[in-house]
Amino acid sequence: MTLGAQLLERLDEAACFSEPGAGVTRLFCSEQHRQVLELIADWMRRAGLEPELDASGNLVGRCDKARAGARTLIMGSHQDTVVEGGKYDGMLGVALPLLALERLKKDGIELDYGVEVVAFGDEEGTRFQSTLIGSRALAGTFDPASLEARDADGVSVGEALRAFGGDPEQIPSLARDPDSVLGFVEVHIEQGPVLERRDHALGVVTSLTGIERHRLTVAGKAGHAGTTPMPGRRDALVGAAEMIAEVDRILNATEDFVGVVGKLEVRPNAVNVIPAEVVFTLELRSPHAEVRRRGREDILAACRQLAQARELSLTVETTYEAEAVACADWLIEALGDACQRCDEPADLLFSGAGHDGLAMCDLTGIGMLFVRCTDGLSHHPDEAITAADGEAATRVLMQFLKDLTVKEQ
Template structure:
């Protein structure tokens, strides 16, 4: 009797439940999961993954960036490698599926292939990236940068809240940070990287679809805007002569919201605001706010930036306010590989699922991996689009679909290999 996709999905569910217990604070349903890089919880996760990988006949290694890599080897030792995986770490009080689900699904894919004696003309390396979220060291994409060969050694001196450097944490975890450069994959040895991840948004659920294919990973930019007005007594300064920085900020917030609503493939938010002197009876003099813009098309995002800054200048000048502006962060969008996306799209349709292509509004390890190889992503719907929260949830039946799609992708890539 063959091993089914349903059995594989049930195994993934059990493993996800097990790993959810590897958290700084217990009771994942109420308190969420907190699992950071190079911590006892990270070690417990890698120990469990190592056991499961070895039980599947995989060779296992931990690299010097604290990534865990399990290989399901082809009978051809000189074959190229398909990389599958995601990150093991979470945000503080995060959910049970963000990241780690993209490790478990490739593992049960391997179990499906092994149990059904399906041989492939390429190796499969399943990767549990050490740190994508950057919660402990603000070291976003640490693990994937190591594999891609773009890790900046200066990051080794970043510290956590306790003053421990990333270098020390990695050494304590059994790594040799000075040898990270040796852990880069050779581009000629890699076919592609595919990540399976919860959508972190509501689109698939709204359309009653279990999975979707990602076209691009969003570009992001962040700004700090400081608005200068004039403080005064709130009871004695007439309204028509006030220079209220907070009122100016309110206008900026409306401009950001309106522009993003009117522009396709653009989202944005004013997520942080600070006000001074912040007294109940004092006209605000200085208001500082953050502005974030995201789009899968860099030209859309940059054009929106120019338009927004022009609107802000006109609005604040009309209110006799001045401002300082700093672009604090910019990450270009990454387009998923066209050929690989076509194979993913075909794999979804092979499963009898209506195809939905959407872009990712969040960052992922593909942002780093695209420096190494072609990338693709498969999204799995999550309840209410909720992510980075203890109530993060998925439909167990969708795991079945995801395993089938991954198996279909492998079949398609094997055919592609044979035709070359």
């Protein structure tokens, strides 16, 4: 079986650990999370790594050199998904480096530096809205306040971690010593159409977008839908709908600025009651901090004006913010060289999505290798890559790892 076919087989197997329904739904500290870690732990052992669940919910595999204190290259990605997501977002970056290390081991190639592969617990933020808990723990920038975030059932991050086998009090001790780390490398599907349009399998990432998330609460007044006259109604949903339309208008009118209102909650959510409250999320992204700042100010100013016009109250809570970060020049060059040595074009791409590198950059230089995905589709059950592209990415990563050995001698 080819490396590409092995990779897809493993990703198919991991996708079985999902909540019922379309695509893959696997949330942080869920039963599906627990089950998939058993599979990943087996992959780690095959690759010559010793797996361990850390205090923040990451599964970490280390080789003997890493455990002995040698300078270490960290690789990996996240195991969690969005609701009804795909098989490859996140999990590709866990399965692929482990397969590459396993093949290097079978070929008798020993790296002269330590290697650590991490299956980060929470990157998507689907369950708790807070994100990058595991990567911030390793980077030494973990905020204990994030433990108080709660899911839809009222369970806090701290409570979920304890039930899962983590230890919130010990998370600060997970911070790595920057002098002990060579860098961080993540393989990920592109989540966009650029590589497919160029008919290239792989791309090397130059930087990651800045992201911010907000929770907006629009409050009006409930009333009988049949007896309350239309004029003067304080309908929170109508006001929220106008705000969402304005968000879309501003985003479309601003270059290098994207965003989404992805979640909406209506109360009391009854067929014959005027909505009294609407809570909706707002996510904004741009590679340019000033574009994102100005866009946010324009959006929130427009929302406040719309709320005032309908005699509604509006509160805004920022739930997440991360600035854009650049990938390390030496990793961009090294990954590009590995592509060329494997006869793969080394396209340079900007990432419009956030990744664990947004946190890991506070610890060390980061690098990313993108893999073409069908129709540029991600966060969707039809998310796909080909075995040939998986093969190319695995061989490029193997070449990178072997070349890094030479560079460090």
